[in-house]
Amino acid sequence: MTTKARKQKAKAKRRRATKHSRYTVFISHSSKDIFIAEQIVKEIERSGVDCKIDKRDFEGGGNIWDEINKAVRESQEVLILFTSNSKNAEWVSFEVGAASQLKRQIIPILYNVKYEKLKIIAGRIAIELNTGFSKYLTDLTKRVDKWETKGK
Amino acid sequence: MPYKIFIDLKPKDQSLAKDLSRRLEKAGVQVLPLEDIDETDFKIKGNSGLRQADEVILLVTPNSVDSKRLVFDMGVAASLEKPVTTIVRGVEPKDLPPIINETIYITYSNLDKYISDLQRRTSAAEGKSKQTPLERMKEALRSEKFTWRTVKTLAVAGRVTESEALNILRNDPDVVLGSGKSGNRLAKLKDR
Numbered sequence: 001m002t003t004k005a006r007k008q009k010a011k012a013k014r015r016r017a018t019k020h021s022r023y024t025v026f027i028s029h030s031s032k033d034i035f036i037a038e039q040i041v042k043e044i045e046r047s048g049v050d051c052k053i054d055k056r057d058f059e060g061g062g063n064i065w066d067e068i069n070k071a072v073r074e075s076q077e078v079l080i081l082f083t084s085n086s087k088n089a090e091w092v093s094f095e096v097g098a099a100s101q102l103k104r105q106i107i108p109i110l111y112n113v114k115y116e117k118l119k120i121i122a123g124r125i126a127i128e129l130n131t132g133f134s135k136y137l138t139d140l141t142k143r144v145d146k147w148e149t150k151g152k
Numbered sequence: 153m154p155y156k157i158f159i160d161l162k163p164k165d166q167s168l169a170k171d172l173s174r175r176l177e178k179a180g181v182q183v184l185p186l187e188d189i190d191e192t193d194f195k196i197k198g199n200s201g202l203r204q205a206d207e208v209i210l211l212v213t214p215n216s217v218d219s220k221r222l223v224f225d226m227g228v229a230a231s232l233e234k235p236v237t238t239i240v241r242g243v244e245p246k247d248l249p250p251i252i253n254e255t256i257y258i259t260y261s262n263l264d265k266y267i268s269d270l271q272r273r274t275s276a277a278e279g280k281s282k283q284t285p286l287e288r289m290k291e292a293l294r295s296e297k298f299t300w301r302t303v304k305t306l307a308v309a310g311r312v313t314e315s316e317a318l319n320i321l322r323n324d325p326d327v328v329l330g331s332g333k334s335g336n337r338l339a340k341l342k343d344r
Contacts, residue, residue, distance in 0.1 A: 064254070065230045072231065090223040090251040097227025100196055120194050120220055 023144040024050040026075035026104075028095040030086035036111060036129070037081055044079075047137050049144055065094075072098045076147060077105035077140075080121070081129075082113050096120055105143075107136065153285075153311055154182040155274040158205035160225050162216040163188040168241065168260075169211060175263065179271045189221045196228055205234060207270075212240045212252060223251060239263065285310035286320050293327070293341045300330065303337040 025044055029037040034055060041051045052075055058067040068091075072078060078099040086092045099106050108118070108126040115126050127136050157176055161169045166186065173183040184201035202208060208229040216222050229236045238252050241260035245253060258266045283291075292309035293301055307317035314337075321327045321339050330338045 068227075069230050069233075090220075090249045093220045093223040094227035094230070094251060096194070097224035098231040099227075100194070100224075101228040101231040119192055120224065122192075122194065 022050050023077075023147050024052055024075040025140070026071050026078045026095075026099075027051055027053045027081065028078055028092055028099075029053075029081040030083065030089040030092060032085035033081055033083050033111075036083070040079065040081065040109070040129075040133075043133070043137060044140065047141055049140060068095055069098055072102055072104060075104060077107060077143070079107045079109055081109050081111065082118055082121070082126075083111045084113055093120060109133070109136070154180065155207070155270075156182045156184055156201075156205045157207050157209055158184045158201035159186060159209045159211055160189060160202070160222060161186060161211040162213070162219060162222075164215040165211050165213050168213065172209070172211070172239070172263070175267060176270075179267045181270065181274060189216070189219060189225070191219060191221050194221065194224055202228055202234075203232065207235045207237060210236060210238045212238055212243060212248070212257070214242050217243050217247065217249070223249070226251070237266070239266070285312045285317070286324060289317060289321065289339075290324075290326070290341070293339065293344075299344050300332075300338045300340045302332070303329075303339055306339060 027037050027041055037053060038055075041053050041056075044051050052071045054067070054071075057071065058064075072095065078095065080086075080092060080096060080099075082092070096106065106121070106124060108121040108124055109129050110118075110126050111129040115121075118126075127133065159169050159172060166188075169186050173186070176183050184205055187201055196202070202225060208225070210222055210226060212222070226236060238255065238257035239260060240248065240252070240257050248257075289306040289310040292306055295301070303317050303321065304314055306321065307314045310317050310320070312320065318329075318337060321329060326342050328340050328342050330340070332338050
């Protein structure tokens with residue numbers, strides 16, 4: 001393992017060990033895209049940043065609106081996975097609405113779907129899952145560092 | 153102050169919304185000016201009725217059943233913690249999107265029951281709070297935690313606009329007005 005990789009691993013470990021409130025990314029996705037969403041969660045958590053995802057983090061039996069609202073409130077950014085399955089998924093529109101109102105950073109991630117067709121994210125910079133996800137992770141860790149330095 | 157309702161609708165449902173407004177107003181609630189949903193603009197306007205309302209009604213018809221903006225607004229209302237009532241007309245339950253079908257909604261034919269429930273709810277709330285905006289703002293000024301409060305916060309407590317709050321506070325001899333470092337208007341009680 002290179003020194004750089006070792007340093008990154010140690011940094012990720014430190015982040016995981018922090019007891020205070022932590023930078024969290026809420027993953028919004030269509031239920032049909034759960035496999036891709038889970039891979040995204042794995043990658044983000046590997047870089048030491050917490051994620052919230054409905055299947056794992058929502059309480060069974062709870063009110064879904066309240067659960068989403070709580071998850072968005074407790075997150076610093078909302079990653080929205082747009083695929084051919086989710087471009088018409090209402091829950092995704094609901095989550096974009098909640099995140100916009102709560103002024104959370106919204107990151108649209110596109111997979112096999114055209115940006116021009118997604119009016120709901122018009123004007124926002126979107127990331128292609130296949131080509132831009134590594135850069136997203138790098139930028140995310142920078143945002144987390146900045147957030148932690150600012151004292152949350 | 154009357155209970156304020158905002159109706160979220162598609163332009164084609166204007167006449168239906170006007171009928172709904174008329175029936176709601178007859179029941180004593182204030183219906184905020186109708187705003188058409190724009191499917192191409194997903195920005196939340198600062199002065200939107202969605203923010204000012206005590207309750208949001210989403211009008212779901214064959215014109216709006218596929219509207220992404222309607223569901224987006226639903227998310228906005230939920231994050232504002234406003235009660236959301238979905239009123240459905242002319243759409244079969246099987247054709248409703250899960251986000252509506254899985255929650256409690258009202259069909260237009262059952263509107264009378266909703267309105268009488270609403271009347272009961274609002275009159276109970278009014279009975280609980282007969283305070284004037286000034287009384288509500290003064291109560292906020294008596295907070296043990298803060299001596300000075302921003303007029304913006306007091307306006308929320310008084311359920312009035314910021315300029316209305318400023319006018320009310322300016323005319324009260326018990327209140328002192330000031331300005332914060334960032335230019336925010338502040339107020340405190342004279343005896344504190």
